[in-house]
Amino acid sequence: MKNSTKFIGGIFIILFIGFIWMGFNNSKGDVTGNIISENKDLKVSDQNNKIEIKGSDTIVQLVSNLAEDFSKNNPDTKISVTGGGSGTGIAALLNGEIDLADSSRSIEQKELDLAREKSLDVKEVIIARDMLSVIVNKDNKVDRLTIEELSKIYKGEIKNWNEVGGKDQKITLYGRQSTSGTYTFFLEHVVKGEYSENMRNLEGNQAIFEAVKQDKGGMGYIGIGYLKEGLKNENNKIKAVDVSYDGKDYFSPLDESKINDYPISRGLFQYTKMKPVKGTELYDFIQFELSEQGQKIVEDSGFVKIANSDKQKNNDVLG
Amino acid sequence: MMFLVKGLKINKEKIIINIFLIVSVTTILILLGIFLFLFFTGIKTFNEISFKEIFFGTDWNPTAYGEPSWGILSLLVGTLIVTLGALIFAIPLGIASSIYLAEIASPKTREFLKPTIEMIAGIPSVVLGLIGIFFLSPLIAGLFGLSNGLNGLIASFIVGIMILPTIISVSEDVLISLPKEFNEASLALGATKWQTIKMTLIPAALSGIGGAIMLGLGRAVGETMAVLMVAGNSRGMPTSILDPVRPITANIAIEIKEVVSGSLHYEALFLLGLILFVITFCVNVISEIIINKQTKKYKW
Amino acid sequence: MVKEKTKEKFYFNIFRICMLFTIFILGFILLYVIINGYKVINFRFLTTMWNHQDITQGGIFPAIFGSILLGIGISIISIPIGICTAIYISEYAKENYFTNMVKISIRNLAGVPSVVYGLFGLAFFVFLLNLGTSLIAASLTLGCMTLPWIITSSEESIKSVPNSFREASIALGATKWQTIKKVVVPSSLGGMLTGSILGISRAVGETAPIIMVGATFYISYLPTSPTDKFMALPYHLFILATQHSSPDAKAYALGTALVLISLTFIMNLGIFIIRYKLRKKKEW
Numbered sequence: 001m002k003n004s005t006k007f008i009g010g011i012f013i014i015l016f017i018g019f020i021w022m023g024f025n026n027s028k029g030d031v032t033g034n035i036i037s038e039n040k041d042l043k044v045s046d047q048n049n050k051i052e053i054k055g056s057d058t059i060v061q062l063v064s065n066l067a068e069d070f071s072k073n074n075p076d077t078k079i080s081v082t083g084g085g086s087g088t089g090i091a092a093l094l095n096g097e098i099d100l101a102d103s104s105r106s107i108e109q110k111e112l113d114l115a116r117e118k119s120l121d122v123k124e125v126i127i128a129r130d131m132l133s134v135i136v137n138k139d140n141k142v143d144r145l146t147i148e149e150l151s152k153i154y155k156g157e158i159k160n161w162n163e164v165g166g167k168d169q170k171i172t173l174y175g176r177q178s179t180s181g182t183y184t185f186f187l188e189h190v191v192k193g194e195y196s197e198n199m200r201n202l203e204g205n206q207a208i209f210e211a212v213k214q215d216k217g218g219m220g221y222i223g224i225g226y227l228k229e230g231l232k233n234e235n236n237k238i239k240a241v242d243v244s245y246d247g248k249d250y251f252s253p254l255d256e257s258k259i260n261d262y263p264i265s266r267g268l269f270q271y272t273k274m275k276p277v278k279g280t281e282l283y284d285f286i287q288f289e290l291s292e293q294g295q296k297i298v299e300d301s302g303f304v305k306i307a308n309s310d311k312q313k314n315n316d317v318l319g
Numbered sequence: 320m321m322f323l324v325k326g327l328k329i330n331k332e333k334i335i336i337n338i339f340l341i342v343s344v345t346t347i348l349i350l351l352g353i354f355l356f357l358f359f360t361g362i363k364t365f366n367e368i369s370f371k372e373i374f375f376g377t378d379w380n381p382t383a384y385g386e387p388s389w390g391i392l393s394l395l396v397g398t399l400i401v402t403l404g405a406l407i408f409a410i411p412l413g414i415a416s417s418i419y420l421a422e423i424a425s426p427k428t429r430e431f432l433k434p435t436i437e438m439i440a441g442i443p444s445v446v447l448g449l450i451g452i453f454f455l456s457p458l459i460a461g462l463f464g465l466s467n468g469l470n471g472l473i474a475s476f477i478v479g480i481m482i483l484p485t486i487i488s489v490s491e492d493v494l495i496s497l498p499k500e501f502n503e504a505s506l507a508l509g510a511t512k513w514q515t516i517k518m519t520l521i522p523a524a525l526s527g528i529g530g531a532i533m534l535g536l537g538r539a540v541g542e543t544m545a546v547l548m549v550a551g552n553s554r555g556m557p558t559s560i561l562d563p564v565r566p567i568t569a570n571i572a573i574e575i576k577e578v579v580s581g582s583l584h585y586e587a588l589f590l591l592g593l594i595l596f597v598i599t600f601c602v603n604v605i606s607e608i609i610i611n612k613q614t615k616k617y618k619w
Numbered sequence: 620m621v622k623e624k625t626k627e628k629f630y631f632n633i634f635r636i637c638m639l640f641t642i643f644i645l646g647f648i649l650l651y652v653i654i655n656g657y658k659v660i661n662f663r664f665l666t667t668m669w670n671h672q673d674i675t676q677g678g679i680f681p682a683i684f685g686s687i688l689l690g691i692g693i694s695i696i697s698i699p700i701g702i703c704t705a706i707y708i709s710e711y712a713k714e715n716y717f718t719n720m721v722k723i724s725i726r727n728l729a730g731v732p733s734v735v736y737g738l739f740g741l742a743f744f745v746f747l748l749n750l751g752t753s754l755i756a757a758s759l760t761l762g763c764m765t766l767p768w769i770i771t772s773s774e775e776s777i778k779s780v781p782n783s784f785r786e787a788s789i790a791l792g793a794t795k796w797q798t799i800k801k802v803v804v805p806s807s808l809g810g811m812l813t814g815s816i817l818g819i820s821r822a823v824g825e826t827a828p829i830i831m832v833g834a835t836f837y838i839s840y841l842p843t844s845p846t847d848k849f850m851a852l853p854y855h856l857f858i859l860a861t862q863h864s865s866p867d868a869k870a871y872a873l874g875t876a877l878v879l880i881s882l883t884f885i886m887n888l889g890i891f892i893i894r895y896k897l898r899k900k901k902e903w
Binding site: 057060061064068077078079080082083097202204206207232297300 | 670671672751752834835836837838839840847848858861862863865866868
């Protein structure tokens with residue numbers, strides 16, 4: 001009995017360690033750091049009545065609203081929406097886990113290369129537009145900044161509000177986590193350098209809103225949906241800063257007539273693994289998002305409807 | 320007939336024992352496998368990043384605009400600040416409370432208080448984090464004249480609350496388990512209750528209390544959610560407790576969502592998990608050894 | 620002597636104050652959550668589906684449902700296996716260095732942070748076994764996390780059954796298994812159950828692992844199969860606090876916290892009752 005116990009135990013141990021070792025050696029790493037395990041087959045997660053969506057926290061509420069409305073008329077479709085950041089969404093899409101990736105930044109070249117390696121034909125749809133807003137506490141004298149000043153502030157080169165026309169107060173920087181598309185977008189289009197290491201990395205748009213509300217020296221960046229929602233309710237705590245490219249003309253993110261002039265505007269995207277097939281739930285859902293009804297929800301959620309040029313691009317993709 | 324029945328009986332025994340054996344071995348292997356998993360995934364990081372850069376670098380920035388950097392020192396310091404801060408808060412309060420429970424309170428009070436303290440342990444850390452963001456953070460910001468309340472201090476305070484029940488109940492168990500003879504002898508010699516506690520009981524229970532503190536430390540190191548919500552999570556090296564901190568646990572929870580399986584960032588996060596595992600496991604083993612020494616010493 | 624007496628009074632009062640402060644902290648937490656959260660609680664809040672566009676129209680039922688399913692899943696996975704392992708370790712395994720090491724390892728695995736289990740669950744259940752982020756992956760991950768706890772508390776419970784019971788049983792001619800089945804297990808059942816419920820209630824309140832292996836922000840349906848996604852109370856609480864922009868979000872977050880705490884409280888109450896009933900039965 002004792003011997004057979006040892007024998008069984010021994011076999012288990014060998015099998016187990018072998019199993020684990022096999023598991024690790026299946027994933028290869030590379031210097032750019034964006035490779036996926038080859039051994040996983042793509043999960044066919046588009047069983048016809050399930051749509052799994054993951055990605056940007058900026059538009060997670062918007063997409064949830066759209067999903068909710070869509071479900072009312074299509075009760076058999078099972079939709080799930082999760083945040084985690086644009087990076088999370090795209091990674092999950094490439095891993096084959098989801099059907100639709102929400103992203104507040106455009107997909108990067110290395111991600112596209114990866115997709116090609118995995119035989120994925122990633123398609124991009126633009127579902128809304130955002131005027132990324134920079135917010136400060138209402139008590140702050142400063143109400144306009146240039147892109148140059150924003151960049152220096154977020155890099156940590158300008159540390160005090162009095163350097164940009166405010167009172168003598170240290171600037172506290174609030175930003176998102178690196179998983180966030182907003183973080184990446186702001187980094188690449190405004191900061192164009194390294195974020196200051198003193199920037200607080202907060203969990204979501206709302207967290208940034210709350211922080212700047214309480215911090216007289218604070219500054220943060222949030223999607224316009226969150227700005228409008230916040231101003232509706234407690235508009236004596238924060239305000240949005242007018243932004244300018246050149247120091248001459250300043251634009252407010254709330255001014256919808258100047259969408260094209262506002263320096264920090266961006267498209268909000270969704271990515272699919274392949275061209276959406278007519279007749280599938282996924283196709284219907286995307287069409288719904290782009291329809292009058294869907295775009296009304298976009299507006300109600302605080303974002304900006306897509307422009308005609310966007311509509312054209314979408315039509316090319318959807319056919 | 321008897322013979323047959325006896326034979327069946329013995330076989331049934333064997334089958335049952337073997338079932339138990341197989342279940343147990345599988346379980347134990349899975350649990351130990353956790354360590355192996357972390358280990359084998361984490362060490363792959365060293366294929367591409369040098370030991371020195373990881374353990375002596377101060378900047379953790381895997382998604383940098385320029386070159387990524389992988390130094391864990393600022394993360395370690397973050398964990399250290401929150402853990403030490405929590406202990407500074409919880410040790411005096413906890414030990415004093417446990418002395419009260421063990422030696423001063425009446426049995427009825429003790430019956431009532433013990434489960435009440437256990438309840439603090441049952442509060443999920445998200446809830447504490449919630450109270451931290453909504454209530455404590457503005458409070459501390461106002462108190463210290465800071466512009467905001469997301470820093471190491473508030474994180475330490477909340478983690479301190481979470482480890483309080485651990486310290487209290489283990490210390491109280493240790494004190495109660497001291498032989499009654501100690502109390503009786505000291506009082507018989509004319510000492511007051513306090514003198515007894517101070518000069519006999521506490522020294523006798525010292526290693527046990529040390530064990531309790533270590534257990535609390537282990538829990539503090541591993542706390543994730545509450546810290547994530549209130550610590551500020553900045554990359555920079557914290558210089559004071561009023562700076563935002565980014566402990567290892569919060570860092571893992573934040574960044575794990577964006578990593579692609581198999582990438583360098585993924586492996587680096589597993590390395591962090593491995594480090595965390597090793598720290599907490601060792602702290603717990605040490606505390607167990609200390610507490611065992613305590614019980615062995617005074618087993619009359 | 621008088622000086623000694625005053626000194627004693629002084630210190631004792633300090634200790635009393637410390638204890639009071641500790642209780643005060645607990646009381647404050649509960650009061651804060653109750654006062655700020657109860658306004659939101661009503662029948663609709665507890666039983667309707669989540670309405671995203673106007674959260675005042677909907678309820679947190681999917682989150683409650685998800686957490687309960689998760690609790691059931693974890694229980695199914697960890698309680699039988701945990702108790703079996705505890706029985707084997709305590710009753711059958713030889714008392715040698717090896718088994719001692721195993722016992723120490725398991726006891727200390729209970730102290731490993733939940734994030735680490737989350738990492739393991741992600742790598743093993745979600746990726747390696749290809750279960751994706753689903754109810755089953757989350758149940759397995761949290762099940763692994765709860766196992767050491769259940770094994771340890773069951774082991775202690777079994778240890779506390781006096782040897783005289785076992786000896787008496789064997790003396791009457793029972794086999795080892797019969798002894799375990801009819802004597803040891805019934806005597807230690809209470810302790811095993813309380814330990815298990817405690818472990819499960821801890822697991823249901825955990826957020827970090829489910830962020831990594833399962834929970835979603837919004838789903839349009841209720842999870843009906845183990846491979847479905849799910850909403851869960853702790854995660855829902857977390858996103859209401861950090862990501863929702865609705866002005867009611869704060870109140871709803873606290874309402875959800877109240878529900879979560881109540882759930883934990885109910886489970887702990889169950890433990891309390893079991894312990895109390897047991898103490899009455901126990902003779903030794």
